[in-house]
Amino acid sequence: MKARAEKLAQRILLVIALSAISSLILIALFIFKEGTPIMVKMGLRRFLFSSEWEPQAGLFGIYPMIVASLWVTLGAMLIGAPLGIAGAIFLNEFVPKTVLRIVKPAIELLAGIPSVVYGFIGVMVLAPLIRNHLGGPGLSILAAAVILGVMILPTVISISTDAIGAVPNSYREGALALGATRWQAVHMVILKAARSGIIASIILAMGRAIGETMAVIMVAGNTVKLPHSVLNSARTLTATIAFEMASATGRHREALFAIGVVLFVIIMLLNSFATVILRGRTTRA
Amino acid sequence: MSLNAKIRFVQLSLFYGAFAALKRVSMTMAERHITALIGPSGCGKSTLLRTLNRMNDLISGVRITGQVLVDGKNIYGPGTDVTELRKRIGMVFQRPNPFPLSVRDNVAFGLRVAGLTSRSDVAPIIERSLRAAWLWDQVKDRLEQPALDLPLDQQQRLCIARLLAVEPDIILMDEPCSALDPIATGKVEELMLELKKQYTIVIVTHNMQQAARISDVTGYMLLGDMIECGETAVLFTNPQDRRTQDYLSGRYG
Numbered sequence: 371m372k373a374r375a376e377k378l379a380q381r382i383l384l385v386i387a388l389s390a391i392s393s394l395i396l397i398a399l400f401i402f403k404e405g406t407p408i409m410v411k412m413g414l415r416r417f418l419f420s421s422e423w424e425p426q427a428g429l430f431g432i433y434p435m436i437v438a439s440l441w442v443t444l445g446a447m448l449i450g451a452p453l454g455i456a457g458a459i460f461l462n463e464f465v466p467k468t469v470l471r472i473v474k475p476a477i478e479l480l481a482g483i484p485s486v487v488y489g490f491i492g493v494m495v496l497a498p499l500i501r502n503h504l505g506g507p508g509l510s511i512l513a514a515a516v517i518l519g520v521m522i523l524p525t526v527i528s529i530s531t532d533a534i535g536a537v538p539n540s541y542r543e544g545a546l547a548l549g550a551t552r553w554q555a556v557h558m559v560i561l562k563a564a565r566s567g568i569i570a571s572i573i574l575a576m577g578r579a580i581g582e583t584m585a586v587i588m589v590a591g592n593t594v595k596l597p598h599s600v601l602n603s604a605r606t607l608t609a610t611i612a613f614e615m616a617s618a619t620g621r622h623r624e625a626l627f628a629i630g631v632v633l634f635v636i637i638m639l640l641n642s643f644a645t646v647i648l649r650g651r652t653t654r655a
Numbered sequence: 656m657s658l659n660a661k662i663r664f665v666q667l668s669l670f671y672g673a674f675a676a677l678k679r680v681s682m683t684m685a686e687r688h689i690t691a692l693i694g695p696s697g698c699g700k701s702t703l704l705r706t707l708n709r710m711n712d713l714i715s716g717v718r719i720t721g722q723v724l725v726d727g728k729n730i731y732g733p734g735t736d737v738t739e740l741r742k743r744i745g746m747v748f749q750r751p752n753p754f755p756l757s758v759r760d761n762v763a764f765g766l767r768v769a770g771l772t773s774r775s776d777v778a779p780i781i782e783r784s785l786r787a788a789w790l791w792d793q794v795k796d797r798l799e800q801p802a803l804d805l806p807l808d809q810q811q812r813l814c815i816a817r818l819l820a821v822e823p824d825i826i827l828m829d830e831p832c833s834a835l836d837p838i839a840t841g842k843v844e845e846l847m848l849e850l851k852k853q854y855t856i857v858i859v860t861h862n863m864q865q866a867a868r869i870s871d872v873t874g875y876m877l878l879g880d881m882i883e884c885g886e887t888a889v890l891f892t893n894p895q896d897r898r899t900q901d902y903l904s905g906r907y908g
Contacts, residue, residue, distance in 0.1 A: 466715060540752035544814070547708055548765040548821060549742035558764065563755045 401634060405627035417628060423594045425614070430625040432632070434596045438511065438604035439580055441597060442590065445515025446522055446579040451572050453519070454526025458568075461527070462534040463556050474531055481524035489588030492517040497589060506601030509591035515600070517585050522575035529574065533567020534560060566647045573644040577637045583608040607633055661686040661825065661855045662707065667721035669702055669711065676702045678879040679721065684872070689847060689856045691870035691887065693863055695902070698876040700859045704827050707857065708744045709737050725825070742769065745818035746827040750834050751810035753802035753817070758794050761802045761813055765821035780820050788816035789846055808839030812846065819850075826850065828858040832865065844869050863903065867891050875899045 409417050412430065420431030457477075461470045492513055501508030537560050545555035561568070583606075591603025592613065605613070611626050618626050662684035669677040677699045684690040692700035705711045706723055709730065722729045730740055742765065753761050762781045771777060781798075785791040790812045794805070802813055811831060818826060828847070832840040847856060847869055860866050866873050867887060874884035875896075883896045894900045 538752070540748060540750060541754055543710065543713070544748065544752040544754065545764070545768075546713070547710060547741055547746040547748075548768060548817065549738045549740075550764075550768045551738055554768050558767065559754045559756075 398634065401627055401630045404624060405629075405631035408621060408624040409628050409631070417625075418632070421596055423610075425618070425622040425625065428621060430621070430628075432607065432610075432625075432629060434594055435605055435607045435610050435629070436632070438590070438597055439606040439608070441511050441600065441604065442514045442518060442586060442606055443576060443579045445511060445600065446518035447572065447576060449516060449519030450522040450526055450575060450579075454523050454571070454575070455530050455568060457523070457527045458530035458534055459556055459561075461531055463552060463560070470531070470535075474528065477524050477527050479524075481528075485521065485582060485584040486588070488517050488521050489585035492585060492589035500601070504601055506599070507591055507603050509589055509603055510601050511590060511597055511604050512600040514586050514590040514604075514606075517589050518579045518582055521582065521585060522578050525575040525578055526571045529571030530564070530568045533564040533571065536567065537563040570644040570648045573640050573647070577640045577644075580636055580640075581608060581633065583612050587612055659686040660684070661726065662857070663722075663724040664703070664706075665722040665724065667703075667706065667723060668719070669699075669706060670718045671714070672716050676879050677706070680876075680879075680881045682874055682881055682884055684855065684857060686855050687851060687853070688871040689851050689858060689869055691866035691873045692857065692859045692876060693861075693866050693873060693902075694876035694882075696861075697878075699879040700874075700876045701829055703876070704829055704857060704859050707825065707827055708741050708746055709735075710746070712737065742821050743823050744825040744827060745821065745823035746829065747811070747814050747818065747831045749830040751807055751814055753805070753810050753813050755801065755803055757799050758802050758805070758813060759798040762816050762820050764817060769821065784816040784820040785813075787819050787850075788812045789842070790816055808835050808842060811835060811839075811843060815843075815846065815850075823854070825855045825857065828856065830859055830861060833861060840865070863891075875902060877902070 408430065417430060417432060418436065419433050420429075421433045422429040422431045423434065461473055493509070496513050496516055497508035497510075499508075500506065500510060500513055504512070541559050541563055542555055545559045546552075550558065586606050587609045590606060590609065592605045592609060593603040594605050594610070595602070597604040607629050611629055614622070615626055660683045664680050664682045667677055667680045668675060680699075680703060692703060694700050702711065706719070707725070707730075711717050711719075719731055723731055725740075725744070729735075754764060756764070759781060762784050763777050766772075766777055766780060771780075782791060782795075785794060790809060793809060794800075794813075802810065805813060811834070815826075832843050835843065844865065847858070850856060858866075858870065870887045872884060873887045873890045875882045875890070875894075875898075877898055883890065883894060883899045885895075890899065891903060894903055900906075
């Protein structure tokens, strides 16, 4: 009796687990099935690198969106990574452990704020600031980069903090015992020892930034044009899918799925990169 | 022993919160001698050692009364530059702890910390330090390799070389051989006897034979008290205190 119940439980868990995994696989297959034909028909190069996106005219070049996504993401990294790493260093090395224990969960909580709220703040506060002080329409690549930079902070801080916290105390002691100051110990030894974890945190944050949609739609301004300055409006890959999916049919619809494929590949690459780096660290230590 | 007193503890007490880890310890350590601190785990010998380079400062809630005089100056007095102090008083840890850098960068670390960065200035110091730690022949062709790839005993001697590069006058050793096998231990002990010609060495050890082999003076500690200290040969053959006798003959606890 007991053994049968045990078996049953196992079976049920197996089915549930398989359905989770298979839905992932199905989604991936579906996106690729819908998205690849147009890339093949048009030629991958024309799809990726031509600048005309006019669905009515049958022109599907996503280069402006790729550029917009890259600019927004790079901008977010330039803002979020230094802040996040500095925060992680500060929490680990310069304040008592009790502060870390309180502040870190609070920061992780920031990850739970809906992105529409970040976007709202961007529209109401940040965009006018940029418009009035730097010029341009305000809703811009810069605005999107700043908002995303803040949004990725929890990811960067949380993983970097873990990485720095995992550096053996003996390195810290060894450096200080040689007459190093706290800061010298940090940048000459501890950051080097925690390097792989910190890089992984940046890569994962990058994945988040590329994939983020709602906040970017709200603050980036949504012009499908090759941007020339960070003060220009632009539309990212994700924003394009979200905007046009309701009205898209036929080839247009295929093109949106193809954008999905591009995003999928970028994020897969980033994530596996991060995994490899993190694994490299654990096998070394 | 009317030798130059390099280090003097005067009525030194140390508290972790309300717990007294050191109780009014007084002791003198002579220049260019090896002083060993022995005693059971938790007796305060490592804590006493760490008062010398103020590593206990890193632990929150530590309070100290009394004095630690190095060259006649209280290192807990106002105006002590702790990083400067730690350059003068180097430390070798229980587990070899080379940094995850190359062999060369490990030895150069203390120099870089002190602001010496030019490669041509650093190179001769690196060679001299590695030679002094009897490591040069083994690593001279692998200076760029990660220090963590060296065998443990070489790692420990690398940690010693790393200290010697900054030319300290006192070397603290916290059970430096406990992670090493007997042959490697022998090499490090021999090295210590050589280093004693130039440096004042204080070693904490669990290993009474080691204390007997290499030290000139031994202090026996128990529960934060310095029970007895004196010339090693005398202390080991003719301990005055009953508790020292018990410990040395293995009747402790």
